[in-house]
Amino acid sequence: MKILIYIEDNDNKINSNSLESLKAAQEIKANKSGQVYAVTFNDIIANELTRYDLDKIYSFKNSNLDDYSPLFFIKAMENMIEEIKPDIIIFGHTYQTRDWVPRLSARLDIPFISDCTGIKIEDDLKFVRQLYQGKVTADFTVSSFPLILSFQSGSFRADQISNGSSEVNSSNIDFNDVVNTIHPDEKFQESESEVDLTQADIIVSIGRGIGKEDNLPMVNELAEKLGGNVASSRPIVDSGWLEPYHQIGSSGQTVSPKLYIALGMSGAIQHVVGMKGSQNIVVINKDSNAPFFELADYAVVGDILEIIPKMIEVLDS
Template identity: 45%
Template sequence: MMDILVVLEDKSGNIHRMSQEAIAGAQQIGGECGLSIGVLALGENAPALAEQASQYAVEEILSLENKYLFNYTADGFAAAVAQVVSSENPKYVFFGHTYQIRDYVPRVSAKLKRPFLNDIVSYSVQGGKPVFSKQAFNAKLVTALQLIDDSPCIVSFQSAAFSSDTIQSGLASVRSVTVNIDAGSIKTVPEDPFQETAGGVDLSSADLIVSIGRGISKEENISIAQELAKAMGAEIASSRPVVDSGWLPPHHQVGSSGQTVAPKLYLALGISGAIQHVVGMKGSKNIVVINKDPDAPLFEIADYGVVGDLLEIVPKLTEAIQAFKN
């Protein structure tokens, strides 16, 4: 029997980075609270995901294959996960808080009649049990949540709540499990694998991000940042004012009302650093800020900062990267 069950998400045949973070969180919480850990891999690539997860320090891997899970549907995945949770009866069920999880896990919660503690950013331990914390009112408040009645407790963790770099290695056994899914219960039409956003911009999995703010001055200047991102192999993101101005679609927005990211490098161009933006990117491993305002709040959390005109600096940086690559 496992106390914590971590449900994996498939990212092109590999474990999604935010699922890895959830495993790291399970190991940390499990170690402090004396809880055993299991992992569930499901879908078309379940065997491959299970094999990858078996290299982690957990008790057991569950591998679930079913023809109704080969293409993602909220109905199919919710039915499968709910059945596995009912049969395995863990105390906690952990997920990374991706768009796919937001889509189907509320249905799991409804099927099991159990609460869903979503978008958790941290935890503490009281009385030998975890207390989960999430931000509220644009990160101005923190809410502490602890389940006091019967398990299971369903929890999803915000990006960078834990670091995947801290996952402990091990060797776990793999057990195949089955579920019964009624074809008639799947009311949605299977399409391409669920993307993080409608536009396919998966900022939550990006290693490199170039993010632009109001300091870009006008829409025509966005191409300067896009050329830099192309040279770096990075994704383009933005602060809310850029989206509100209609210069970029909403799925590029980072912050409390956009996506939460934790790339290896977050290059902020002309972003002052409002708290609503900071909460969405503060987990980045390296933060580089270019801004002509030396008092911009984002410099306070930057690893590296350049005070200057981004319209002059960025083209030179792009040229230098292109020259280095050539």
């Protein structure tokens, strides 16, 4: 089975969602026997990829690929697919790929299963998606190829990618037959006051157990002393206590930090789908039957209003 994965660059750095999706490609290869090929439009990214277990890395050079331009991206990827003839083409489910990959799918008449959260490898391959804002999990069974997939951020752990040594095949590409009718605006820049939680190593997340808005300062202090960021469940945002960009879950951000501390949260599936890829999960809740404890690497049964000040005290000492 041939697997082709597109690696997106983010200001000359590997997009974290693309890197996590590489783990998905390696899992399929390990169970179905085959090769994993990576393609990128950035030489810096291509050189970074050489430390991972890939059968080959392809890098296209052309000034039209320096910035996001969907029609040029589609043409480059179309050429790559025609050359390799992969069974599965994998993307991270990013803002860019949401725009241009459906066009690629339609142009090549290849089915596209988007926003997957997992893989089940049995006699047939099954890909997991969340439906109805995370209320339902569906398995999509695949029996024919080729197929295009995209994986949600946090679905796989980048720290579990197999390392190795691979070579880069750099080549130029001819775009003479591309009539570019789409000209994207400048890249969106988030407000300085907003937080991109997808890049955070440590997240302190709060739920309704915080009680009232007046208790938020202690959470902010704890996050600051840990060098982390504050996040929350939807009820906190709906109450107006925190801005929407703090929300984790099916209707918020999807994250996979090194440490996720859940304070006073029950563990509703709508929230869990947004953080289940975290490397270490600490859950503190006075309800010993809270579903969140099933995900916890470290569990503490207790009142967060008593425990948070003690945590701050220990950090101060």
